[in-house]
Amino acid sequence: MAQFTYLKLLAAGFTTLQIYKLTAFSPHFLESSRHEQCAILNHFVQFQSNKALSTACNQFSKLYTEKIIDDLSKAKVKFIAVNHVHYSSLLREITYPPLILYYRGNIKLLNQKAILGVIGSRNATSYTEQSLHYLYPSFKQHKLCIVSGLAKGADHSALKLALKYHLPTIAILGFGHCKHYPRETHKTRSQIEQDGLVISEYPPYTNIKKYHFPQRNRLISGIAKGVLITESEAHSGTQITINCALDQNREVYVISGRIFDRMTKGNMLAAQQGAKIVMKPEDITEDFKMTI
Incomplete structure (x- = not known):
């Protein structure tokens, strides 16, 4: 699901804006397999000339959704994605709204x-x-x-x-x-x-x-x-x-x-x-x- 991919990207160190640029670069990224996503990220990073992105790309390949969810639970933090029913309808209208909101x-x-x-x-x-x-x-x-x-x-x-x-x-x-x-x-x-x-x-x-x-x-x-x-x-x-x-x-x-x-x-x-x-x-x- 898209929300879990967003969680992984954010946990890896990608910013909200970078994720929007990534999905514009590769519209099928979210539906791709884990292996394909890593390949797309490597290709994407080559065009960005950003050392921090290279680090985030390497980190993404090591992350698993289950571990991220467990860490959130330990921190007593919940999350919703941009398409969630409780996500602010007004916020969804702004330029580059957060793809994930973490909350207590x-x-x-x-x-x-x-x-x-x-x-x-x-x-x-x-x-x-x-x-x-x-x-x-x-x-x-x-x-x-x-x-x-x-x-x-x-x-x-x-x-x-x-x-x-x-x-x-x-x-x-x-x-x-x-x-x-x-x-x-x-x-x-x-x-x-x-x-x-x-x-x-x-x-x-x-x-x-x-x-x-x-x-x-x-x-x-x-x-x-x-x-x-x-x-x-x-x-x-x-x-x-x-x-x-x-x-x-x-x-x-x-x-x-x-x-x-x-x-x-x-x-x-x-x-x-x-x-x-x-x-x-x-x-x-x-x-x-x-x-x-």
Whole structure:
């Protein structure tokens, strides 16, 4: 089955994008025998000039699905493939959606009809939490589900307060489930694993790498109907998620800010680009009524 081949490729070290390139290079790869797949991989790698791919190709030939499944079970990590019934229908629409999602928690949350991404600066001030305390009671009434990363600052506040207000909560990792960063978000993550959902597109022991976080951001916007920015500086990583949201045709919301406040300068710049300024909960919930 395709899902097991995806598992092997990812465990061997291939990235999601490389797997898409591979299946474009050889459309029959997934249906081929193990021997044929190894031959196709060797041929594919020759055209890529990538040493890491050669290593992944050699690793693939040594892997067995049963061992991968057993390792996942020991790590208490489950998985679904892109064609699974519980895979997010919105996420499936983005460019190069993850072929496998690894998860802990309630996978059914992934297909909530009203998911809102909430993100912002790692250096968020008390204004982020004040704003979310104001918005979340209405979000609970309208049955919104909150998704964010597990970075410190605004992301952490978004998830921590979502749990406090008993909102359905999804966290997305930029590394494997058997790793964690930063330390201060670990307790919140553990609670989400129990009461919500934690997902990653990376195998469980994948290390923390800087370039994984922009890739993670495309998933935050990808599974959401819209993305709310609480606080963002003029030049910040938040802009990556905004760009992903716009590319994916998602609504972008920004908390209103003062023109002299550097922590909301990014918000106002996003508003100039067409983001919707949020003054009250209804500025968001009205847009979600058709999906609830």
